[in-house]
Amino acid sequence: MQPTDRAVSVIEILARHAFGLPLSEIADQLSIPRSATHRLLADLRDEGYVRQDYDGGAYRLTAKLVAVGYEYLSAANVSxxxxxxxxxLAxxxxxxVVLAVVDRGKLLRLIKAQGARGGLLYNPDEGIEVYLPATSNGHAYLSVLEEDEALQLVARQGMNQEGAGKNAPRNIRQLFEYVERARKTGIARIFDVWVDGTSAMASPVLRPGSRIPLGTISVAGPTIRMTSERMDQxxxxxxxxxxAVAEAGFDLPIFEQA
Incomplete structure (x- = not known):
């Protein structure tokens, strides 16, 4: 890995751990010496992207990265x-509601909005990259791909992710039963698949006049509220x-890697 690649990897690792990680664990995840990891973290800290509250403490991201992201979304007219x-929709x-975008085969969460105003709220910290085998966004995306490409993407991520719901597919056959249903109806539906007690539905965002997926949009909530009947509604x-997203945003830079 080049130094710049390592720096990006550090940011990606810390993005999945809001309360930070110790240097040793970051080094282990990157499989690089702790001395090299320390230099990377020092550089990121000097640039304002990482902070350490005290010597020997965990490293965590600062708000600067969020500010950069918002600045990009604003400059690109995404917001x-x-x-x-x-x-x-929320x-x-x-x-x-979550909008995820396709970026070189990966499906990345980009925009979300919470429509619930009371009662049970579903608003998990799911990370940036969508786990394709056990999410409605993932199933919706796979449903518009050729089977070989879909299999390659699933193989890259793997299956049987720890913590998935009781109805999560455990093998390729079970996964493609979900995908085939999504392909027939245009909407992926899951119940207690990604997380027990939650349900979701999603549909692909296609480039106008084609079958090229730009992304997906999902609607998710507690299973007790997100029933099949409500999904129909x-x-x-x-x-x-x-x-609307496809028509309003097909020429935006966020969709250039679709």
Whole structure:
């Protein structure tokens, strides 16, 4: 790994651990010497991206990275074009809505909006990259790919992720039963798959006039509230939102790697 690659890897690791990690664990995850890890962290700290509250303490990201991200989304017109669409769907459904975008085969969460105003709230810290085998966004994405490409992406991530729900697919056959249902209806639906007690539905965002996936949009909430009947009620609104995102944002730089 080049130094710049290592620095990016440090940021990605810390992004998954809001309360930080000790130097030793970062070094182990990167499989590089602790002395090299210390130099990387020192450089990132000097640039304001990482902080350490006391000597020997855990390293964690600062708000600077978030600010850079927001600045990019604003400069690229992502916030002004796409956020209102996601906000509107969240308001219509009263649930958590997430827009994920395709980036060189990966599906990355980019924008979300919480529509629930009371009662049970579903708003997990899911990380940036979507786990394809056990999420509605993942199933929706796989449903518009050729089977060989879908298999390659699943193989890269692996299956049987620890902590997945009781109904999560445990093998390729079970996974593609979910994917095939999503392919037939245009909407992926899961119940107690990603996390026990939660349900979600998702649909692909396709480049206008093609079958090229730009991303996916999901609606998720507690299973006690997100029933199959409620999903039926949201189906048209979800598909309309996917179409609106595609039409409003197909030329945005965030979709260039789709």
């Amino acid at each position: 002004s074009r796409l956020q209102p669409i996601i906000d509107r 308001e219509q459904t009263g649930e958590l 949201f189906a048209d609104a979800l598909k309309d939102a996917c179409k």
